[in-house]
Each structure stands twice: as structure tokens, then as C-alpha cells.
Amino acid sequence: MKKINFILTIFILFIIYVYICCITGIPKNIVLLKGENLNFRKLYGINVTEVAKTSNNNLNVSNAEISLFGKVPVKNINITTIEDISVVPIGKVIGLRLYTNGVLIVGMSEIEDKNNILNKPYENSDIEEGDTILKINEKEIENIENLKDVVNNSNGNNLEMTLLRNGTVVTTSIKPIETEEKEYKLGLWVKDAATGVGTISFYEPISKSFAVLGHGITDSDTDSLINIDYGELVTSKIISLKKGEKENPGEIKGTIVNQQTIGQVSKNTQFGVYGTLNNLTALNIDTSKALKVALRDEIQEGEAKILCALDDSNVAKEYSVEIEKIYKENDYNNKSMLIRVTDEELLNKTGGIIRGLSGAPLIQNGKFVGAVTNVLVSNPEIGYAIFADLMIKEINVVD
DSSP, X not given: OHHHHHHHXXXXXXXXXXXXXXXXXXXXXXXXXXXXXXXXXXXXXXXXXXXXXXXXXTEEEEEEEEEETXXXXXXEEEEEEEOSOEEEEEEEEEEEEEEEEEEEEEEEXXXXXXXXXXXXXXXXXXXXXXXXXXXXXXXEOOSHHHHHHHXXXXXXXXXXXXXXXXXXXXXXXXXXXXXXXXXXXXXXXXXXXXXXXXXXXXXXXXXXXXXXXXXXXXXXXXXXXXXXXXXXXXEOEEEEEEOOBTTBOOEEEEEOTTOOEEEEEEEEETTEEEEEEOOXXXXXXXXXXXXXXXXGGGOOSEEEEXXXXXXXXXXXXXXXXEEEEEOTTOOSSSOOEEEEEOOHHHHHHHSSXXXXXXXXXXXXXXXXXXXXXXXXXXXXXXXXXEXXXXXXXXXXXXX
């Protein structure tokens, strides 16, 4: 009898655990395109009931209640439905200046102290490459100069450090080392800004938003997504094009020197870089050329077009590609579709997909279906593209 009760107790606890995991896994804020259904795992007895609804431009926002058997409320969520959405595909090379929230640790090195002895001040602290320094002794660290001032004013005393690591706040302490030059150092290599060029995917007229790249900007030293405070979208000039080959990806090289700022960056996510565009004229954006955004169920294997610019005129042209595979259930990364470049002109110029083409809009049957994101290094004719709906949701999602 005791054994049966024990097994029954374990079974009940397991069922409770499964329900808790299911409810916890339901996002607090969900964004849908019109025609999409709620796509989260629902167990028996978990009900979703709309409590209130508001409308703003093309957005309908519903406050909904998650309950057990319609009687026990367990969670409130917001569901934003985008009723009608069109974007202007652009496909031109653009520049980005990103400034971090805090300073990013990209490396560590030994420090020679005033007695010419090598030290590792970080050795016994919980500090890792890829961490972002947010605060020292409760003082916010905004840039590298700010960090240097705080460390040099420490007189070698222990510093309490607040770090951001993979979305989690971590606290630790570190003791600066005094050098022969009477400066104090931590032995940390840091950066507070990043610049680069890529392709702007689209402009969304209602929110005045833009999307670039289709993937996030990561730090080259740590391979982690850069946690930005703010950024700028700037015009760019193409200076050279390197054709891609097997195991040797090509590249569009551009410059943002002496170029103008035309927008503000607000997000750097795994699905692209986003913000608001202030100057349509600089990119010759014609809002009358807006296209409807395709649901992923509307996307088909077969012929499509990408829009991109390849010379110093920065004029975007259409080139033929083939959508070879569609991963309809993929909501987790930017590899939604496998595409192959079939256009002879593009193949002759670039060899296929090259660095700098990330963000090139993908068009099929007169609708915006996504953007180029990655190339297969083993075969530059083949690469990946992200679904349009993932990009649109990034504009409207509430963090």
C-alpha cells in the first residue's frame, strides 16, 4: 500500500510539474500577424480568455487570462495582433554605430605592478569574457573613459562590480593593481562601441521602423550578442566587392566615414537590428512601393527574388534565387529558409551570398517573405533567410 501511495504521489507531483512548466513557458507578451493562431503548448484544462481589447492604428492588443479549467486564474498575458502590415523593401548597404549598455569585456591579460611583478587581478573573481560591466561600487559605467576614471580613483581598494552575463545580473569584486606609471588597472580588455555595414531590409511606414541584417551583431572576440544602449543608422558607401568562393566567403566592404546619420537604433537581437528611420530621402524610399508581408504558410518552395546593391551607386536590383527548404516550425533562430542563388549575373559578381548581403529582402509572389541571413561557407551559392513575420514581430514585441 505504501508503495502504491508513493508511486501515486510521484505521479501527481510530475503532473503538477508539467503544468507549471507549460504555464511558465507561455510568454507574457505575444505578437501575431493577422491569420496566425496562438502557437504555444496547451495542456488539458488550460484556458485562454480575453479580458480586454484595445486598438491602435493597425494593432489590436488583447489582455488575456490563463486559467485552469476556467476557474483558477494563473497568469495574464498580452496578445498583440497586427491586422494589416506592409513594408517597403530596400536592399541598400547601410552603416551602423552601436554603443553598449556598459562596457563589454573582450579579453584579459596579466598586469605588471609597480614592483615589476606580473599579476592577474581578475583571477579569483567571477569575471568572464563576454560579460558587460554595468556598475562599479553602484556607480553606472557608461563608457571606457568612465571605467578608467573609477578604477584610477580607487587607490587600489576592492571594487564591487555589477555584470550582465547572458541576460543575468552577476555581482563580484576585483582589486585593481597599481602600475609603475602610478595608474590602477584591472587586466581587462573592454570595448564600448561597434561599427559595421550591412543591408537594410525594409522600412515600415506606420511605426517608421527599419530592419537591418536579419541577424544580430555579435562581438568578434566573444561571439556574444552585443547588449546595446543606443545606436545610429548612417548612410554608407560601397568601396569594394570580393567574390565568394568555397571555404572563402566574399564580402561587400563599405565605409561610414563622412556619412550622415538617418535613424536611431533601439534593438540588437538574434533576428536583426531595429530602430526608427528619420530620413527617407537619403535612401530614396518610395512608400508607394510597399508590399504586403507574407505569412509563413504563404511562402512556397521555388522561385523568388532578392533585392540588393553591389556597387558604389548603392542602387538595389532584383536577382533570382530559389527557396529550396522552408522550416515552418522554426521560431528560434534566423535560419528559416534554405535558399540558392540562381541568377547568373549575381553569381558572376559575387559567387553567391557574401558578407554584407545579410538583410537583403526576399520577395515572392509580390510579397515580402523575409531576408538573407547566412551563407554556407562550403558553398556560397547556398545560404539561409529569416521569415518576414519574425522580423515584423521584433518591431512590435514588448521586452
